[in-house]
Amino acid sequence: MAKKTKRIIKIVLGVVVFLTLPSVLFFGFVYFKYNEDVPTGIKGVEADALATKMLDALDYVAYKKTNYIEWTFKRKHHYQWFKTESLCHVLWESYKVELDLLNPSESKAFVHSFRVHNEKADDLIKQATTFFNNDSFWLVAPYKVFDEGTERRIATTKNGEKGLLITYTSGGTTPGDSYLWLLDESGKPRSFRMWVDILPIGGLEASWSDWTITESGAQLPTFHKLLFIGLEMGDVIGTE
Structure with a gap:
């Protein structure tokens, strides 16, 4: 035995x-x-100017005028974002959450189209908020470089390339994350490198190269490549 x-x-x-x-x-x-440590950088006018150049390259004015954005992240989470109203419908599996981004207590949760309440609703609203914070970042991150709680620096990679280092000191799901944007000559993002709480390896690079110009004129990504992983955004829609 x-x-x-x-x-x-x-x-x-x-x-x-x-x-x-x-x-x-x-x-x-x-x-x-x-893996490498977050590069040191220099705050100031030059960093802000580079951030502004990136926004100009992406037509930030058109993005500001965009009221409605729709996309599907990795074929799992579908979003209908009424941006100017700070409302977003988040759909996955048999769930739907109508997120009120300004007044979370006003959010509503549904299972199989039936509204749920109490602890079940709280859990779904919390999950939808986490999904939205992550998945919307992969869609509109370049437009967030002047958000409240951001720090902008000019930083240099080991290869000697200058980039725009953005650190989020507050807000979102994981404050403290940093991203080094690498831009083309026009200022348009081609990739960023990440130092984020959710990843054990610092400095991983993800592409920002598969852009689409929406009906509203906003430029939004449709796909990212991270190592051997593809992050699909589905059919990205943006209207005024």
Whole structure:
């Protein structure tokens, strides 16, 4: 009986090692290849000017006039954002939350089209808020560089490339996150590097290159590439 038990334990351990070792090795490779500390940067007029150049390249005026934005993040979370009214309908699986972004207590939650209340509603509203904070950032992050609680710096990468380092000292789901925007000659973003609480590796780079010009004139991304992962935004709609 003891031999049989030992054999089972060996088999289980072997399976665990077989399944986890490649992941551990891959993580180690990515960590040592990409991980680095947040670069130091310089605040001031030059940083603000670069941030303004990026907004001009993306037609910030058109984005400000955009009232309604619709998209689907990774084919999972669908959004109908009434931007000027600070309202957003968040839909996933069998759930729908009508988020009131200015007055969260006024938000409403539904399951299979039936409104729910109390703890269930609170849980769904909290989940929808987390989804919105993350997924909308992947859509409109460039337009948030002058948001309240942001710090702007000119920073230089290890390769000597200058970028716009944005740190969010407040707001959102994970305040303290930093992003280094890398821009083309016109000031339009082509990628950013991230130092965020949710990722154990600092400095990972994600593309910002698959842009669409919406009906309202706002320029919004339709896809991002992060290592081997694709983040799809679906059919992005923007109207006045």
